[in-house]
Amino acid sequence: MKTQHFNPVIMLSLLLLGALYACTEPDENDQQGPFDRKAMLANYADNIVVAAYADMLEKMEALSSGAGALQTEISQENLTAAQVSWAEAYRSWQSANAFNFGPAGEMGLRKGLIEEIGTFPVSQDKIESILETGNYNLNDFNRDARGFLAVEYMLFAPSENGNGSIERFNDQIAIDFLAALVLNIQERVQAVHSAWTSGYRDTFVNNNGTDVGSSTSQFYNEFVRSFEALKNFKLGLPLGLRPGQVEAAPQLVEARYSGVSLETLELHLETIERIWYGMAAEGTDGLGFEDYLETVVGGTALIQSTKEQLAQVHVALDALPMTPAFSTQVSTEPEAGIALHTEIQKQTRFFKSDMSSLLGIAITFSSGDGD
Amino acid sequence: MEINEIACTKVLHRITKALNKPVHIAPIVTLRVAIGFLMAVSTIRFLALGWVADHYIEPVFHFTYFGFEWVEVVSPFALYAIHALMIVAAVALMLGWQYHIAALVLFLGFTYTELIDLVYYLNHYYFVSIVLCLLIFAPAHRYFSLDVLRKPSIKTEFIPRFWGLIFQMMLAIVYIYAGLAKINHTWLIEALPLKIWLPAADSIPVLGPLFAWAAAPYIFSWVGMIYDSTIVFFLLWQKSRPWAYAMVVVFHILTGILFQIGVFPLVMIAATLIFFSEHWHIALIKRLRNFFFSAKHLAAFRQKTETTAAVLKNFKPVSRGVVVLAALFFVFQLLFPWRNLLYPGNIFWTEEGYRFSWRVMLMEKAGTATFYVKDGVSGRVGIVVNSTFLNPHQEKQMAMQPDMILQFAHFLGEHYASQGVQNPSVRAEVYVTLNARPSQLLIDPQRDLTQISDGWKAKDWIMPAP
Numbered sequence: 001m002k003t004q005h006f007n008p009v010i011m012l013s014l015l016l017l018g019a020l021y022a023c024t025e026p027d028e029n030d031q032q033g034p035f036d037r038k039a040m041l042a043n044y045a046d047n048i049v050v051a052a053y054a055d056m057l058e059k060m061e062a063l064s065s066g067a068g069a070l071q072t073e074i075s076q077e078n079l080t081a082a083q084v085s086w087a088e089a090y091r092s093w094q095s096a097n098a099f100n101f102g103p104a105g106e107m108g109l110r111k112g113l114i115e116e117i118g119t120f121p122v123s124q125d126k127i128e129s130i131l132e133t134g135n136y137n138l139n140d141f142n143r144d145a146r147g148f149l150a151v152e153y154m155l156f157a158p159s160e161n162g163n164g165s166i167e168r169f170n171d172q173i174a175i176d177f178l179a180a181l182v183l184n185i186q187e188r189v190q191a192v193h194s195a196w197t198s199g200y201r202d203t204f205v206n207n208n209g210t211d212v213g214s215s216t217s218q219f220y221n222e223f224v225r226s227f228e229a230l231k232n233f234k235l236g237l238p239l240g241l242r243p244g245q246v247e248a249a250p251q252l253v254e255a256r257y258s259g260v261s262l263e264t265l266e267l268h269l270e271t272i273e274r275i276w277y278g279m280a281a282e283g284t285d286g287l288g289f290e291d292y293l294e295t296v297v298g299g300t301a302l303i304q305s306t307k308e309q310l311a312q313v314h315v316a317l318d319a320l321p322m323t324p325a326f327s328t329q330v331s332t333e334p335e336a337g338i339a340l341h342t343e344i345q346k347q348t349r350f351f352k353s354d355m356s357s358l359l360g361i362a363i364t365f366s367s368g369d370g371d
Numbered sequence: 372m373e374i375n376e377i378a379c380t381k382v383l384h385r386i387t388k389a390l391n392k393p394v395h396i397a398p399i400v401t402l403r404v405a406i407g408f409l410m411a412v413s414t415i416r417f418l419a420l421g422w423v424a425d426h427y428i429e430p431v432f433h434f435t436y437f438g439f440e441w442v443e444v445v446s447p448f449a450l451y452a453i454h455a456l457m458i459v460a461a462v463a464l465m466l467g468w469q470y471h472i473a474a475l476v477l478f479l480g481f482t483y484t485e486l487i488d489l490v491y492y493l494n495h496y497y498f499v500s501i502v503l504c505l506l507i508f509a510p511a512h513r514y515f516s517l518d519v520l521r522k523p524s525i526k527t528e529f530i531p532r533f534w535g536l537i538f539q540m541m542l543a544i545v546y547i548y549a550g551l552a553k554i555n556h557t558w559l560i561e562a563l564p565l566k567i568w569l570p571a572a573d574s575i576p577v578l579g580p581l582f583a584w585a586a587a588p589y590i591f592s593w594v595g596m597i598y599d600s601t602i603v604f605f606l607l608w609q610k611s612r613p614w615a616y617a618m619v620v621v622f623h624i625l626t627g628i629l630f631q632i633g634v635f636p637l638v639m640i641a642a643t644l645i646f647f648s649e650h651w652h653i654a655l656i657k658r659l660r661n662f663f664f665s666a667k668h669l670a671a672f673r674q675k676t677e678t679t680a681a682v683l684k685n686f687k688p689v690s691r692g693v694v695v696l697a698a699l700f701f702v703f704q705l706l707f708p709w710r711n712l713l714y715p716g717n718i719f720w721t722e723e724g725y726r727f728s729w730r731v732m733l734m735e736k737a738g739t740a741t742f743y744v745k746d747g748v749s750g751r752v753g754i755v756v757n758s759t760f761l762n763p764h765q766e767k768q769m770a771m772q773p774d775m776i777l778q779f780a781h782f783l784g785e786h787y788a789s790q791g792v793q794n795p796s797v798r799a800e801v802y803v804t805l806n807a808r809p810s811q812l813l814i815d816p817q818r819d820l821t822q823i824s825d826g827w828k829a830k831d832w833i834m835p836a837p
Contacts, residue, residue, distance in 0.1 A: 034573050034583040210571040211631065232756050243744035243753025243783070244790045297566050298807030305809065345754070349739035349802040349810050353770065357737035357804050360571030362631060364764040 035295040037208045043286035045201045052096035053193040059089035060186045067182045074169045094267035098226035101218040103195030117147035134173040138184040154178045156257035212362045235341045238330045248330040261326040306350040316340040391688040393529040396514045397652030403511035405641035407465025413634040414457045434489035442486040467516020478503035490768045495635040509534045527685035538645045543603040548729035550600025562588035563806040564735035606646035720836035738770035738803035747794025780820035811837040
């Protein structure tokens with residue numbers, strides 16, 4: 001080739017660049033060096049995700065024994081013990097319900113873990129019909145007749161003749177169904193936990209891009225989905241806040257038979273907050289979205305807005321009375337619940353569009369505009 | 372008056388004559404083959420990714436293009452049939468078989484699927500539609516094609532230079548306008564949005580550390596602007612052409628690695644070949660021939676299609692009418708992208724006149740939109756869960772573009788009216804972050820959007836840019 005001189009395009013660009021860069025002072029807050037996404041993912045994997053599943057397994061073990069004891073001897077005492085261990089396990093689930101990807105994600109006919117073991121409200125008709133016939137399949141699409149809230153129904157809901165729920169267990173079908181339900185949850189959580197501890201953890205940590213399908217993107221998407229599910233399904237729907245709803249819907253309250261709704265709501269919200277900070281359940285603060293935001297353009301301002309609004313959410317949460325049960329509150333005194341929903345709604349943009357935009361996380365598969 | 376007319380006719384005559392200068396057909400034949408091939412690949416890719424279902428079948432609501440509200444989504448079967456037909460047409464275009472029909476079918480099929488939902492608007496889809504439209508009329512099948520094999524009498528080696536020029540013009544507009552759009556404070560001085568995008572790509576193998584380098588966003592912003600604004604001139608200049616084309620390849624591969632932009636980089640890498648000389652294209656086609664056919668076959672072809680008469684035997688000049696039409700088309704292409712100047716406010720914020728203007732990868736923008744539906748009789752207000760009606764991509768795109776917000780609000784009004792909400796009014800609280808600035812209200816949260824209709828007029832319900 002004869003033309004060996006430099007491409008004028010490149011020459012010109014380099015020249016201009018030199019001139020420009022020489023007089024551009026780097027901003028103070030956005031030049032802290034590249035963020036170690038791998039370390040963040042490792043913190044999420046070890047201290048938040050796997051830790052949550054491990055805790056759940058422990059609590060499920062107790063629930064399983066509780067159901068076993070009830071099987072051996074039907075007594076009010078054993079029922080109460082089983083109820084206590086159910087509530088413990090369900091509280092634990094609030095720390096593990098936001099990671100429905102990878103081993104806990106959809107696969108073939110299996111939906112995400114949250115759909116498989118956390119669907120509410122359950123269908124009273126379906127469960128009663130199972131108790132009548134003894135026919136059930138815990139792998140079909142009847143997700144509203146299995147999982148935690150089906151166990152709750154069995155343990156807490158008054159049985160048909162209006163007597164206490166202990167009556168229900170005079171029937172062998174009910175005893176067996178309860179054991180099967182508990183075992184089903186246990187097996188599903190066990191499967192997810194062992195997938196994480198036998199290889200997926202490293203896959204997760206090493207997939208450290210920001211494209212769709214990267215761990216950061218998947219984890220972030222599920223984080224937002226969990227936050228929105230809390231807002232829309234645990235608060236919005238029962239409070240009757242959807243267009244077209246003309247009154248509150250107490251029957252849609254999460255965990256309405258046991259009445260632990262407000263407690264679990266609080267725990268769920270706490271989990272969301274911990275994820276954002278990168279904080280483990282016992283309080284150790286590791287690398288999380290907050291730390292990631294500190295390293296990007298505009299991050300400092302967003303961290304501040306996020307924290308300010310989180311404080312407002314806490315004010316609203318503290319104002320929410322713990323009695324009466326939420327299923328009563330939504331009809332009789334919904335104001336505090338609605339106020340909490342409003343504050344959570346205001347929080348949404350900081351978690352949803354602002355954060356993904358600043359971090360440059362791809363959230364959908366479709367092509368963007370080319371250059 | 373009469374003298375003017377005569378002068379006009381004279382000028383037109385002279386221009387037509389200049390545009391009818393015979394040049395070799397090879398460059399537009401390469402373009403035909405390349406576009407046909409890429410369209411086939413991209414349509415197969417689209418099907419393989421399951422996007423026919425994701426984009427067109429599953430969503431319960433589609434956003435429409437202004438003026439094209441009448442375009443409706445057909446049945447799933449018909450959608451798949453259209454895509455199958457597009458693959459056939461793309462292959463036919465590539466091979467030059469029933470060329471004009473193939474180009475027409477491909478243009479109509481592709482443009483129809485684009486018009487189904489505004490949410491998937493991409494500048495390069497618009498560009499592809501334009502190229503396909505121009506190809507319908509171009510004589511790109513009269514050489515190295517099945518049509519020639521079928522009907523040797525249409526074979527020609529020379530065509531008016533007009534045909535190559537229109538594609539070069541179109542590419543020039545795309546590049547230069549994309550470059551001019553980058554000349555703004557945010558892009559050049561703040562190096563945004565690249566300051567957001569590049570660090571996010573720091574884990575890409577090999578190039579990652581480069582993207583993480585603090586100076587990279589500035590370099591990429593400036594190089595990008597200069598590249599887009601000037602590359603056409605360096606492609607036109609024979610001396611710089613090989614370097615410029617190497618730059619095209621590097622640039623588009625780089626953006627292809629960095630961003631989720633599908634087959635677009637390949638389209639540009641292929642289309643810019645139109646700037647190469649006739650000889651280069653003739654040699655390329657010869658190589659293609661030798662690669663795909665044995666010497667025996669070639670001899671048979673040659674015998675069948677040999678044109679022994681004068682080289683200009685089949686030369687078909689373009690008429691003055693065609694030249695006038697093309698001129699009108701390019702006047703439109705040159706002026707339409709500037710329409711944003713007629714609107715007040717920051718175009719990146721309002722997006723009035725943003726589309727169809729070759730503004731590509733210029734900003735990082737995202738929003739969260741909350742819609743409130745109020746029953747006009749009971750006064751009860753409900754909060755919409757957008758994902759009930761929209762897929763994640765629709766939700767994301769809608770939440771930052773005023774015209775889509777308006778369309779969705781209208782849909783919500785009608786939907787909830789049919790669900791028993793009486794005289795619904797719909798308002799929206801939309802918070803948008805532009806280039807990492809704190810999010811702000813995009814539109815007036817008090818306005819009842821059902822009372823507003825879209826149009827060419829400036830949208831007075833958009834809030835001032837932050």
